[in-house]
Every structure is written in structure tokens, then in C-alpha cells.
Amino acid sequence: MKISVISGSPKGDLSVTLQYVKYIQKKFPLHEFSVHHVGRFVNRIEKDRAYFDSIIDDVRASDAVLWAVPLYVFLVPSQCKRFIELVWERGAKEAFEGKYAAVITTSIHFFDHTAHNYLRAISEDLGMKFAGAFSPDMFDIMKEDERARLLLFAEEMLEIIEKRRPVTREFAPLIAGGFDYEPSPAQASVDPAGKKVLVLADGAKQGNLGAMIRRFAGSFAAGVEVADIAELDMRGGCLGCIKCGFDNICAYEGSDGYIDFYKEKVKKADMVVFCGEIRDRYLSARWKRFFDRGFFNTHMPMLSGKQMAFIISGPLRQIPNLREILTAFAEWQNANIVDFVTDEDADSRAIDAQLSALAERLVGAARRGYVRPAGFLGVGGRKIFRDDIWGRLRFVFQADHRYYEANGLYDFPQYDEKAIAMNKTMMDLTSNPEMKEKIRKTMRENMVAPLRHIVETH
Ligand SMILES: Cc1cc2nc3c(=O)[nH]c(=O)nc-3n(C[C@H](O)[C@H](O)[C@H](O)COP(=O)(O)O)c2cc1C
Structure with a gap:
């Protein structure tokens, strides 16, 4: 064959x-x-x-x-x-x-x-x-x-x-939308209170996406910057050369505009809104290039604490895989996703309202400094990085190793003296069958007792 x-x-x-x-x-x-x-x-x-x-x-x-x-x-x-x-x-x-x-x-x-x-x-x-x-x-x-x-x-x-065996299909074909979003004028009323809003888009002007961006950005009284990555000087995609591993210096450093843009605009923003059209089952290849090039930060959560949102034109609800990717991207970085707004509701007034609400909610979350706790996507992902940077990839990603040490990201159990001591005491105690049985019976009460104490005393 x-x-x-x-x-x-x-x-x-x-x-x-x-x-x-x-x-x-x-x-x-x-x-x-x-x-x-x-x-x-x-x-x-x-x-x-x-x-x-x-x-x-x-x-x-x-x-x-x-x-x-x-x-x-x-x-x-x-x-x-x-x-x-x-x-x-x-x-x-x-x-x-x-x-x-x-x-x-x-x-x-x-x-x-x-x-x-x-x-x-x-x-x-x-x-x-x-x-x-x-x-x-x-x-x-x-x-x-x-x-x-x-x-x-x-x-x-x-x-x-x-043998030309018959096989099953896993993913349903995508059904295209075909709706033209017509925004009503925005109120320019949301005050970002000195915080910076960066709207990053691939194609900030055309189609439903362009209209959604205009409506969203128009909701702010000030402090919003719209940047089109189509106009950003990116010479090429990540080459996978790992030259960034020692000191976060990318092979493209000084030869195109990406790194300065990332450092000056993305890192300094309080709120980052990613906007794009779905192309096949992801965003555009240009968006992918933008995310890949971000690898010069290697495995450090450089967008930690930021408020994020996604404005997407296309069938996001039919592609839970893409939503998972974007959620995981935010979670492992310890950033907060406020919402995803799409044009799927095919109702211009509803989309207007969602975009205005998004502007208000972003500012509210930034003011409160709220970052929702990471779920499995963020927690699981970080553990993979932690283990590999600590272990076999430490030499290659020395900058990560320094960062992980300095920022307490090596939260392995062997450093947890309290847990080690507690385990030792309890293992010794439970080696006695009578004690083991007694502890078994009171497990639920004992586990919740310290939490109850906190609730009662704080
Ligand atoms: C820019 C970049 C991004 C990567 N992203 C991931 C990732 O998301 N998940 C993962 O498990 N490995 C990731 N890796 C590791 C590569 O998948 C791995 O090193 C792979 O074996 C490289 O294969 P290749 O030599 O065929 O390019 C990444 C590596 C690079 C350079």
C-alpha cells in the first residue's frame, strides 16, 4: 500500500x-x-x-x-x-x-x-x-x-x-450559520477605571467579527485598544528550535515585531479580549501562529491574574474541543475567563446586549481582582509542566526552572513537612487494628472538623 x-x-x-x-x-x-x-x-x-x-x-x-x-x-x-x-x-x-x-x-x-x-x-x-x-x-x-x-x-x-474495514465517525459535520449581525450604536459608557483593555483580533474590520468588535470596543468610555494581528509583523511561525529554553530569548528576537508587541501590549494589559473567526475547527492559522510564538515564555504563566474573554464568529458551540482549548489556555496561566460571546444566537439585539454586558463584567472582574479557581484543565496541565520542568526537561528549560523555584511552583509533597509528619503519625496509629477501626468509623467527622473550625472562627 x-x-x-x-x-x-x-x-x-x-x-x-x-x-x-x-x-x-x-x-x-x-x-x-x-x-x-x-x-x-x-x-x-x-x-x-x-x-x-x-x-x-x-x-x-x-x-x-x-x-x-x-x-x-x-x-x-x-x-x-x-x-x-x-x-x-x-x-x-x-x-x-x-x-x-x-x-x-x-x-x-x-x-x-x-x-x-x-x-x-x-x-x-x-x-x-x-x-x-x-x-x-x-x-x-x-x-x-x-x-x-x-x-x-x-x-x-x-x-x-x-481490509478496508468500516469505521465509525466521531465528530458531527459542522452546520454553517449564515447570519449578518447588525449592531446598534454602543453607549461608550463603561469606565475601565484606569485599567487597560486590549482587544486582539484577526480581521478586526470585516464581517460579523468586525461588527462585534466595533460594538464591544464602543461600549468603553476610554482605555480600550484594538490591535489586528493581521497587521502585526510576524515573520513566521514558531520553529520549535527551543532556543528560548535557557533565557526566554526567541530565535526571532529583533527580527520581527511579535516579541515587543507581546511584552508591551499583551503583558501590560489588564484585560485581554481575543477575537477571531472559526476556520475549520479552530481559529485561523494566524491566530495559531500568534499562540505558538507565545512559547518564547516557555512554561511560565505570564498572563497570570488577567481578565480574558473571547469574541468569536462561527459555530463555537459545535466545537467543544475549541472551547476546551481556550479555557485550558486561560486556566493554566491562572487567568480568568469572563465569557465567550459568539454570533450563534443570530439575533443582533441579543448580541448587542451580550457584548455590553461583557464589557461591564470584564471591568467588574478586573476591579475585584477575581480569578476563578482552575479546574482539571488548569490544575492537571500545571502538574505535567511541574513534573517535567523539575525532571527531564530542566536542562532545556532552565528559565522555567528558575521561575518555578522562585515562585513556589514546585509544590511537590516532599516539601510538605506537615503532611509528612501527619502521615507518619497516622500510619503508625493505624498499624494497630483497633485504632484503625476507630479511625475508619470517625473518618467523615475528622476530615471535616478543621474546615468546620475555620467556618466557625473566621
Ligand atoms: C512551540 C511548542 C509548543 C509545544 N506545545 C506542546 C503542547 O501543547 N503539549 C505537549 O504535550 N507538548 C508540546 N510541545 C512539545 C512537543 O510536542 C514535543 O517536543 C514533540 O515531540 C516535538 O515533535 P517534533 O520534533 O516532531 O516537532 C511543544 C513544543 C513546542 C516547541
């Missing part, structure tokens, strides 16, 4: 993910794997139509497409996202239709599931049949049992394709 490999890493042949494909290729020599470095060469693909067409021709001649993509900021790298957009923009969907698709990503398992949801949904939107997904830790291939597991995955994937 012939498998077309869409390699999404900007590192091309140096991609970690690609090594997993090469291993499969080596162990299944009867099949042909043709690799296309769409992540590495997306600029050329964008400019050179014949090059793009040659990739699409190869897909057309294949039995299946294997997405081999690293995790970048909850999803695929912006370069890979752009390639996916081009497939639709250039009407190349038919080359994928009816074929099988499979996914291999590598990552540290920080939101690998949201990238996988995206890639499966995209494959299904392209009319492909899903033959499986594999999400190893980036270094798994070093271990014998994990290599064996990879080959078992490959065996099943190839069998599904070869």
Missing part, C-alpha cells in the same frame, strides 16, 4: 515525530511511505502552487494519509494548520475523500487529546475514514516495550486500511 505522510513539524527531517514514522517504515518495508514536510515548507507550499499540487497528487494516489504531527500549544503547529486551511481554500478536499486517515503525534501529553480530536475531526470533515491514532510521549521510542506498542498500532492501522 501507499501511505502519504503529512509531516507537520517545522523541523522537517529533524522532527521527533517523524522518527516514529521512520521506524514503522523500516519494520513494514512492503508498504510505501511518502513523506511531505508541510510544516517545514509551508511558505513554499503557499507561494508555489505546483508544489502544493504535487503533494495533493501524491495524496490522491495513496491508500491513506498519515498525519505525523507534534503537539504545539494544544493543537498542531501553525504551519500544519495553514496547510490544512489551504486544502480547503484550494478546493483539494476531493483528493482526501474516501481514503483512510491515521494520526501519530508526539508530545509530553499536555493536551494531546485536543490535538487528536482536532485531527480526527478534520480527517472526517475531509471525508476520510479514521484508522487510528497513536500518542506517545516524545521519548517513548527509546524504550523497547514502547517500540513494540508502536508496531502493534501500525499493524492494526495497516490492516484496517488493507
